[in-house]
Amino acid sequence: MNFTRRAFLASSTALAFAPAAFATGGEAPFSRNDVIELARDLASRPYAERDMVPKAWQDLTYQQYRSIRFKLEKGLWYDTTTPFEVDFFAPGLYFPRAVQISTVDHGQVEPVAFDLDMFTKSEDVPALPADETLGFSGFRLRAEMHRPGLTDEFCVFQGASYFRAIGLHEAYGLSARGLALKTGDPDGEEFPEFIRFWLERPAPAQRNMVVHALMDSPSVSGAYRFEVTPGQDTIMDVEATLFPREEMTHVGIAPGTSMFLFDQTNHSRFDDFRPAVHDSDGLLVRNGAGEVLWRPLANPTRLQISSFVDTNPRGFGLMQRKREFSDYADLEANYHKRPSLWVEPAGDWGKGSVTLVEIPADQEIYDNIVAYWRPAEPYAPGSQVDLSYRLIWGEEPQRTPMPRVINTAMGDNTFGEGRLAVIDFEESELFDDPEAMTIFVDSPHAETSEGVLQRNPDTGGLRLAFSFQPGDRDHVELRAQLLKDKQPASEVWLYRWTS
Secondary structure, eight states: OOHHHHHHHHHHTTSSOOGGGGOOOSSSOOOHHHHHHHHHHHHTSOOOOOOOOOHHHHTOOHHHHHHOEEOGGGSBTTTSSOSEEEEEEOOBTTBOSOBEEEEEETTEEEEOOOOGGGEEOOTTSOOOOOOTTSOBSEEEEEEOOSSTTOOEEEEEEESTTEEEEOOTTOOOOOEEESOEESTTOTTOOBOOEEEEEEEEOOOTTOOOEEEEEEEEOSSEEEEEEEEEEOSSSEEEEEEEEEEESSOBSSEEEEEEEEOEEEOTTTGGGOOOSSSOEESOOEEEEEOTTOOEEEEEOOOOSSOEEEEEEEESOSEEEEEOOOOSGGGTOOTTTOGGGOOEEEEEEESOOOEEEEEEEEOOOSSTTSOOEEEEEEESSOBOTTOOEEEEEEEEEESSSOOOSSOOEEEEEEEEOTTSSSEEEEEEEOOOGGGSOGGGEEEEEEOSSSEEOOOEEEEOTTTSSEEEEEEEEOTTOSEEEEEEEEEETTEEOSOEEEEEEEO
16 A cells, blocks of 8 residues: 555544545545445544534424425536436435545546535525535435436435335335344444445446445444446445444344335224335245245334344345235325345355344334344454345345245134134146145144135135134244145245234
8 A cells, every 4th residue: 555545544534524535636546445444444443423514404394404405407427428317415404414425537536515506495494504515415326217318316325324226117115224233122223324425437338336335333334335236126236344343243234124014914903094004015035945934024012023043045135015006005105116125145144144123113104124134143343344245126126936925914713713814825837736735834832723725816826824822922923835745835924923
């Protein structure tokens, strides 16, 4: 490392991030290693919380902040041969700490200066102090998708380490994060923040865009590289390098954050005209043994955490399987257009568990679902952890080899005792002879009936119905699967019923 690069790194980690610290300007072009060295240096120092934006920005009302809108013609690379454009979000209100954003063009770094003239705002927004060093709360990416000559947004980075994306013709729904720390722990969750971004300028015919991010948190710092490719499904290839400051006993890798309020399993708790309200309706797992698990989501009355122990998972993700407008009947939220998110690990992730956290919620404004990979062994302070994975955002980016579960419903067993579970499996050639199917239903906690299998004339698939007796238990774990010739003929359906 030459003196110019060393000086750049030292000045950039002072956390003040003065404008002069953003330009490399020297002989060595910018690279991912620069961000890794910044993260390594941050981790060697005590954590320092960043300054907040001026109070006038923090005191904006929700309506005032919403009225501050970016002018598309001020976008980065607008009306050029670059195939992507970037819009920026103002700081303030829910985003009291700004992030600094730079571009990388032919290896050279230039800061994006803040300018109030980038935005329009309503007349009731007060005078706001700002100069070119203020920074932003985040940004969104645009590209030509399905409208020739026009761009559509497909990805947003904004707030802590949150980001989200959509495939073609979809509406924003669930989010991802750089890292989840201590989710659901009694002492509270820790939220790492992306504090700085570098946006590599794509070549004229390039179909993907590279975003670098520097993350910091009391427990850990990190360097991230996102290679984002929009399309029918939007694909992100992620490289992450973490530097723990302290022992990390509860870390969530590749976390997805979503909302589940109700569906046919718990609709009786909500007086609502809509049949269902959720951004995701199930957790899908392909474990290291190749087994396909489907866990319908729940909105419990108390916090619950489920762990699916595994070694080197093949993938997992939060899915939105119900895709018809009639499934939700919501003209504004468009829940039927919300994307699913699939995580494909790269390399050896070792032992751990796919972890699902379900938090009680009484309104759809709350994200109450989190799913992530939790390593079995803690990350040691002073270590370096390198991870790679792919995120796929789309209608259902992972089509399992087994016939899928397409609906789960529950209720009182009207003509018998206990509770009734009804599971619909999609149409499949495996189901041509229902008489040849074998039903597997089990629970370690409750007595279950043998189950009844019938053709569903509406879906063309099969419906499995069985009852279970929870008694005075506050929860019951359930498992069901269809078999043919003693071989799996459906996903494994897993559910936790709670009283």
